Amino acid sequence: MQLGDRKLRILKVIIDDYINTAQPVGSRTISKKPSITVSSATIRNEMADLEELGYLMQPHTSAGRIPSDLGYRLYVDLIEGSFELGHEQKGLIQSMLASSIIEIEDVILHALSLLSKMTGLTTVISMPLFKKSRLKNMKLIKVNESKVLMIMVSDTGVVKSITLGIKDLNQEVLDLIADCLLMRFVDTAIESINLKQIYAIKPELGSYSGVIDYLMPILRDSLREIEDFEVYVDGVNNVFRLPEFNDIDRAKKFLDLMGDKKLIYRALEDASDEMLVKIGHENEIEELQQLTVIAAPYKFNGKNDGRIGIIGPTRMNYDYVMSTIQYIADTLSNIFSGINL
Template sequence: MISERQLRILEAIISDFIDTAQPVGSRTISKKYPLGISSATIRNEMADLEELGYLVQPHTSAGRIPSDLGYRLYVDAIVNEHTIGLQEKEMIQSLLLNRIIEANDLAKQASKLLSEFTGLVSIVTIPKFNKCKLANLKLIKVTDSRVLLILVTNTGIVKNIQLAISNADQFILDRISDTMLSFLEGETIEKIDIRSIMRLKDKLQGLGTFVDYLIPILRDALKSLNGTELFVEGLAQILSIQEFANTEKAKTIFEYLKDPDNMELLIEELSSDQLSIKIGSEIKNPILDACSIVSSSYKVDGKSDGKIIVIGSKRMDYGNVVSVVNYISNTLSDVFSGINL
């Protein structure tokens, strides 16, 4: 445990470091922050905080900067979530709800807003398509050898898949579409398997041969819908962060975050239900050991399916980031629950 005075000194050091990106000395703290104690006392307390592991001294003659442990204490015990102003709330709601009808567009806009409000890298995922419920389905003949399968979920996610099907009349495709929808509407996509489709044959008298031909094509198409869709904004922000600027570290982080496979693995490891803040070594990824990640989830049908993530340096403004993440998370939960804001 550290004293209340040490906690106030640590808060001042981290606040100053967030603002300046420069190591902080005792004279700076005594001049800028009304703590009511001398520079010498602050210097002694800073030495104790360093010994306890909350501060580190990057150079012999320099001031101190927070350690991962110091940031963790700051986040858990000191930092307060900011209150988003009415104007900012109205802007977020209008930009998220204005003429957006598809989940993909909504997630993309939410990611863009997150990056603009925080100045950091943002990621928003939409629920895995195969875990959503089927709301509409249509087979449309495009050419003599191609048919377009359109699937729409209850969350507004739309998928278009081209199928290699030859010589299919549209009236037959309409009949199959209507029958499949009446039979499968409300089922989750992952539960629509070969057995489900096979049972349709009894309702499609005279089309048994065509349905047999269609089954393996539909099976392969549905299998392809298992991945996570994510929308990333603000990647270039990494290159402009002061402590990363013009360094190999920034380029390494940038290249890592550009890879969708890396992003998907990172997202899978984050908490799926509540606000989470991981700092430096807590991320357990040496490439991101100079970063912090703030993440949360939003709910679809009462389940925490979509994720919201902000990635930046450990020097991020945690109060602001947490407030924006929470507000956009709650807004998306309301939108996907059908609440009219």
């Protein structure tokens, strides 16, 4: 059923007020809004209709109404694209992210923190999958007599450091091994590097070729330990400022959820081509069905390989949050494409 203009205006007023106050909204509150010019009786009838249609809920018998997931969905569809960040906010995002260009991971973590501060919500970001990227550089650095640091740099600029338990090898030998491995595997997809290929460099090591037999199981286990996904979370404690999480059990569930990086990665996956907004029961993942997930893709080397967004209550300032996420995602894409800001 298509809602008439009056119902839409009343629904928008209710949701705007509820977002700002976190309190159920009654007909008297609505009647005081300049955009609503009908009587309180008409407002009550329209609210009853909206509740019957599933756009509003009445949490208590004597209370006003609050939006349902369906109500929020209609609201988001109505406001999408109607709000744009101001020049000052855009300038702040550009200057803070552009000034942090040291390593790609630094920029990404800076973006995550900035989004958390600007929205007051819990923010999440996924990085390009390290295993699916190509090897660009590699070093083996002796830390002490029993530890070696393996540093791998991908074509997306992500740096991965892995500590290896290796004894009795001097730096000269480690440099030789690293150079041989790099020469063999540069521009090779990291996930495709296997033991047979590593073993093939043995003749190139000359008198040190026996070292490969010692290194093989160590390198194999280390490559296996690289995660299939990279996810970071910031602003988890922001939930304690929100009335939705005054309930200790609900707050604890949210904290546990934010520790499940695999689940968060799944939640972000669908934002592959454009902004994703999933409200409450629109989320297929059961643990997210009382929450909203908003995420947008950002590009590495022209591909939508990363996602940035928020996971929070269904009550939020959608137009501002969506605009902020999109602008930060676009800024990251520009930075990683070499566009001057």
